[in-house]
Structure formats: C-alpha cells, structure tokens
Amino acid sequence: MELVCPAGSLPALKTAVDHGANAVYIGFRDSTNARQFSGLNFNDPRAAEGIDYAHRHGARVFCAINTYPQPDGWRQWTAAVDRAARLGVDALIIADMGLLAYAADRYPDLSRHLSVQGSATSYEALRFYKETFGIRRAVLPRVLSVDQVRHVARASPVELEVFAFGSLCIMAEGRCYLSSYLTDESPNTRGACSPAKAVRWQESAQGLESRLNEVMIDCYGDGEAAGYPTLCKGRFEVEGSVYHAIEEPVSLNTMDLLPELAAMGITAVKIEGRQRSPAYIRAVAGTWRQALDRLAAGADRYAVEPGWSHTLSGLSEGGLTTLGAYHRNWK
Template identity: 60%
Template sequence: MSSPLPTPARPELVCPAGSLRALQLAVDAGADAVYLGLRNATNARNFAGLNFTDPQLSEGVAYAHARGRKVLMALNTFARADDAAPWYRSVDAAVALGADALIVADLAVMAYARRQHPQLRLHLSVQASATSYEAIAFYRDHYGIQRAVLPRVLTLSQVGHVLRHTDVEIEVFGFGSLCVMVEGRCALSSYATGQSPNNAGVCSPPSAVRWQDRPDGVDVRLNKLLIDRYAPDEARGYPTLCKGRFEVNGRRDYALEEPTSLNSLALLPELMRQGVRAIKIEGRQRSPAYVEQVTRVWRQAIDAAAAAPDRFKVQPGWTATLGHLAEGQQHTLGAYDRPWR
C-alpha cells in the first residue's frame, strides 16, 4: 500500500490594515499577520485618512503581539533618487516600533535595511515584480530576502514552478483587487496625473480626480482625461485609469481591466499542496468591516483546507460574503486560471 500524502502546511493568513481599527478587527477575526504602512509616500496605499502615525503603529504592534500575531510594514514604493531619506527613516521607525518584517521593493531600501538592521526580516514586495525563481534568488543572495510576494500575473502552474525551484518563502494574493500591470511597472497614472504610483503610492491621487455633474449623469476625469461616465443611479468606484471605460471600435467598455476582485478560494488546497507559505488579502484602502469579514471567511477556509484538504469545498456562505465585498460585486480566478495556456 502506498503511504498517504503528507498534510499540506497551513499557510499564514496576511490581512490588510489601513487603520488601527482595521488592524484590531483583522487580528480578532483570525489573521496570522497584518500589513500596514506609514502616513507618507513610502507605502503603496498613500491615501489621505489612511495608514499609521508612529504612536498608532506602536499601539497596533502591541495589540498584535499580545495575541501572538505579526505586523509587517510596507515600505514598498521606490525611493526618490534625489531624496531617499524618508524611506531610510521609515526603515528605522519600523525597527524602533517593533515591526516583525518589512515589505520592500527598492534596492537601495533593501541595502540600507540589511546594512543598518541585519536582524530585520525582509519580504520582497509585489511591487518588485519578481515573477521567476531566478529573480527571487537575486534578491535573496544580495539582500537576504526571506519571503517573496508574487505578482498577480502568474498562472497556477507558474506559481508551482517558482515554488519547486526556490527555498524562499512564497506569498500569493488570495482575494482583492487585481492589477492589470506587471506591478511596480505602471505608467498609466503617471501619464494622466503627473505622479507615479510607484513613488507617490496612489494610483489616482485625490488632487487629480474630477467628478463633473451632467444632466444625464456624472463624468469622472483624472485631470483633463475623461476615464468614465456614470448614469445618475449607477454605482461608482474609486477611479483608476486601468479600470476606466473607453470607446474602442464603436463599443464603450472596460478596455484594459474590469472592476472585479480576485477570489482564489477554490484553489486553496492546491496552493497549499504546492507549498505556498502565506495567503495575502488585498485591501488596505477598504473599510474595517471589509477587513473583518474577509479575514473571517479566509480563516475558516484555511483551517478547513488544512484539516481535510481532500474534502475541502467552498461553502456557499463564504462565496456570498466575498461576492458582496468584491470590487463590482464580481470575482474571478484572474491569471491563476488561463485555459488557453
């Protein structure tokens, strides 16, 4: 008789925290780790009213650590060539305030962190766009990266290929908004707004967003560029150029990417069998209620898959909850499932 297959390791559930309240709710709902950023351009969700002051970060770290959870701090934008000091100061602040790891993309920031704080754990951000095991090996060998977050452009088989050829921990996105670009390489917002999301940390800076009422609805622009037009009673999301509607060959539709969310619950047992070490939930810009509900669903799902991977089934209640919270109330397997490949 053949011996039974080993039970897959339970991956960490890594959840977003755009505020102290979101952090607390994520921890209480079962997150193994939360990720967050400071209130400056060093993180890729630099929205007004979000993120952490130093005292809030200190309180959040204490709250998480008291419950045996981790805090990962995102310094995942690219440092300005003329002034990298804010990024370096943020590295020092993360250490002083007790963060368990940094999520980094910029080589200079990695080098500074490794030189000044060699004990600090470094995770390679999705913003670095490392899609191969060779790229990940480069960051490991030169900067001591211990975990890499894969971009949302790889198929399931490609994720498995990376995992079979690296000893670096691999983290993948499980739920949340998709990015049409190879992350860390987006120039769309720069074209429309004059500000790079890879430096300023916002795809659509509020200063560039224009809502213009019309008799038949509302136009939304980034500066002077019209990117969508809504009917009076149509739901409106936060505008980004990649998810705008444009007329192409006489048809007005989402030309680049639809406003829909990645939902990989159905793939969870396979991701675990392949050896994924962490599942990441996107959404630091979303509400604390969103964070709590998504965290609770994924906690239940990961625990169920770990207990009985061969009998795992996506529960209707999980699908209903995530469907309600998904962008545009639609969800997809994204690049994980590309039959034509």
C-alpha cells in the same frame, strides 16, 4: 498557510488580529508605502500600540515601505526603515533595491520581504533578490497563472506569499506608470494609483462622468453602478468600439484555489486593502480564517461554502470576482 491581512488603521489592525489574521501589514502615514490615502496609515505611537496588540495576541506585524525613493526622498525612506526596526516590526516589505541593501546592511536580523512592487515573476528573479539582499519571503505579482506559480514555487529559494482577495492589478505591479502618465503620481513614486486628488465627478447630458485629471475614464448611464475611476478599469474606445479595453471592475478571489496553493507550498495568502474599513476587514478576515481552518482539517474535505462566496462577492468591486491571471483563460 498564513493569513496576512491589511491594516490601514489601529481599529482595522485589531479587527484583523481578532478575526484570525496570522500577520497584519501596515504602512507609515506618508508616501513611503504603496497605499497612500489621506487619513490612512500609522504614526509611531499608533504603530507601537498596534504592534503590541498584535504580539500579545500571537500575530505578527509587517511594515510596508514599498515605494521607490528618489534622491530627494532617500533620507525619509531610510528613516522609515529605522523607525520600523525601532518599533519592533517582524518584517519589512520593500521593493526598491537600494532600500533593500540599506535594510540588509543596517538590520541584518530583521526579515526582509520583497514587495509585490519588486516585480519578481520567476525563480531566477527571486534568486537575485535572495542572493543580493537576503530576502526571506517574496510576494508574487498577480500576473502569473496557477501553473506558473507552481513552477516558481518548485524552485523558489524563498517563502512565497500570494494575493488571495481584493482589488486586482491588471499590470505587473511595480512596472506600471499609467497613473503618473495621466496624473503626477504613480504607485512607484508616491504610493498612489489614480489618486483621489485628481478625481472629478460631473453630471452631464450623457450621464455621470468620472474624470481623472480631466481625462474621461467612464460615463455611467441611468441605473449603472458607478465605480472609482481607477484608470485601467474605465471604458475606452478602440477602433470604434467602447468597452473595458484594459480590465473590468472586478475583484480577485482565489478561495477556490486554496488547496492547490497549499499543495504547492505557498507560505501565506494575502488580502489586499489597507484602504478598507474595519467592517470590511472583519468580514474578509473572518471568512478566510474559516476557509483556512477548513483546509487545515483536511484538503480532501475542503469545499468553498456558499456563504463564504456570498460574503466575498458582496465586498467586491461591481459584486464580481475573478480568479484573475491564476486562471489562464483570463489572459
């Protein structure tokens, strides 16, 4: 199985390649990709340098252009496809149907991967994207259980990539407008969820409050670790009880499932986090490389090393990891 790692910057890209990534995915420095953070992502010269570095070290580069262009942004998004093609990336990661059609028409020989934002959760949906746009690979949303992934994999007309580690989206990706309901930006429109520009921290008598466009997402008492106010991970009130009504701040970790994912024919495992530092990428990529190498040596001898779990837990939201929807009880 391939290890696909995030690269939000050139140092992160080189680190990922040096520590065992088979492929890295990048985005341009604008809202054409789903991780729009200030100071993050690539301009053309940096992208060219990164692609050259990856190729010289035997790794591939995928370019995410996976937000949804509206009429006033259409030219910017198609220009991003043109730029990626000109730079010589190995694949485009796209969600929007119009943009997939554009890429298929202009660059038929450049591989197209369906972004997780394209929300394909069944083999029939995959068949739609394959027959309509000739996609080669799809990234599956994090809403399917292991049995469901197996079922999709059995009949999938394309290669499958699944999320292995990192932040956990509780909602079907590409089908969540919660962020634009509270702020004016969503993953689909601007490549941003709970954008930093809308975040405000405030000390009050109750504790440390985190707010998103003035809406209280959480309030932390003494000794409680405060987390970024991603809106679905706050504590809210439902029928008088206050709790993480949507999702706890935890990270996805599927290392235990690697042999199963390999057996069902999954092509690649994906690490989330283009917003993360090179140090994070080094630790995560290195750990997953070891796990994949161990798996390649024989699935019967595969076991997750305590050291690997320790490393990954330390890099997780709230120090906690979950199998997420892969484990049916989570639902």
